[in-house]
Amino acid sequence: MPDRLVTWPPDQVLYQDEFALVDFRRLPEFGSDHHPLLAGLCHLPAAAERQEAPQLAENDIAEAERAITAGLTMSSETAGSRQAQ
Incomplete structure (x- = not known):
C-alpha cells in the first residue's frame, strides 16, 4: 500500500x-x-x-486547507529533491 x-x-x-x-x-x-x-x-x-x-462540518474548510498546504509542501520538497539529483 x-x-x-x-x-x-x-x-x-x-x-x-x-x-x-x-x-x-x-x-x-x-x-x-x-x-x-x-x-x-x-x-x-x-x-x-x-x-x-x-452540510459542511464546522472544521471541514480548515482541515482541507491544512491538507492542501501539506500536500503542496510535500510536492515542492519532492520536486527539490529531484532537481538535486
Whole structure:
C-alpha cells in the first residue's frame, strides 16, 4: 500500500440532483494515488425534491486547507529533491 500523508480531500463522485445514490464503496488499493471508488446511482428525477447536499462540518474548510498546504509542501520538497539529483 502506498505511503500517504495526505488523503484529504478524498476522490469524489459528482452527480446531479435527479440521481439517487444507491451504493458507495471504497475499493481495495491498486497502486494509484487515487482511492478507487464504486458508486451506484439510479436515475430518479423525483430524488431532487427529497435529497439535499450534505452540510459542511464546522472544521471541514480548515482541515482541507491544512491538507492542501501539506500536500503542496510535500510536492515542492519532492520536486527539490529531484532537481538535486
